[in-house]
Amino acid sequence: MTPEEAVAEQERLRPLVVPRADPGLVVRRVAGLDVSYADDDRLVAAVVVLDAATLETVDEVVVAGRADFPYVPGLFAFRELPSLMTALGELAAPPDLLVCDGQGLAHPRRFGLACHVGVLTDLPSVGVAKTPMGRFTPPGSARGEHSDLVDGGEVVGRALRTREGVKPVFVSVGHRVDLDRACAEVLRLCVTRLPETTRRADSLGRAHLR
Template identity: 55%
Template structure:
């Protein structure tokens, strides 16, 4: 898959925040063409205290939810842990994983924020701009204000930041905590919520997220296991 990987990344939080402010005006929060999502991909990453990063991409058939392709990547980061800038710890390794795909998915679903972000430019927005593929963020926690949606599956309420609508709290399972959906790029919020519901037939999280999460955490655990020392002997 082709990705517009930048030549360099911000070296400090101030530069990273400035880049988000610079890029956010390029986000398109609508469908530029009638949506047709035949394949959807889940993106997730995990990192440890040593700076190891594992990223996983799982592509599913949008109708059957069968796995079409999987790609992973390993990397490291020394970018500091700063709320609102966590994307810069994960983006380089995630882009490498995307480049390892042989197919280009029709929709990318990130375990992250999109417009529901303090600078209106979360991880999902950044990935969307770098790939040119419709992208949404589906987060486990909200960034912004919202009221609890109705208790039944499919109910939703608006997430706002400073009074501006930035996403939706969406109930994917009756009487279960909602997920928090926001636009990343090239899709509108109504379409994004419909896609999330189609990907949650059994669980709170989309199947894309569940499978990518398991894969990247397994990869990270493997990275943390030290290699066995060579056997000693006499000659």
């Protein structure tokens, strides 16, 4: 797949994104997705499912793969998607929400990793990035405070303070959720700056790299 084809694929799938939640959406099981890289082209995709109420781990999957697509800003998903999809397919049961390590609608073509994974699985998804793709004014320093993440004149996500006085994370809608709900779910998962889903998937992946 060439970068040109990747862009065309994003534009083809972009209209399928549903930026709102089903009326009765209940999130009981939340999955965290993350990919770790070795020195060569090997990588490990990890998915950890947590009970949203207790934050207890209820399922884990690790998949080894290869980075066959280069890291290109805006096309980041094409690097991690193959292995992540394989891992998701090995879960005992589909989760109610996917928490991705990267952007959702906060993307140059409004189709970041979280949107892509959401559309391919048709599961609700949110993107939680550690650095912004857009501009924002720093939110208040208390946990839960937030401000708009703006790109190209539109609000594409939110800078969310998940912990008192710590750098915010950047939340954007992936698929089948709205921004308010996305932020509420992310905040609920945060004990430290990053969601527990992301932290556990990250450590699981790293452990398997050795």
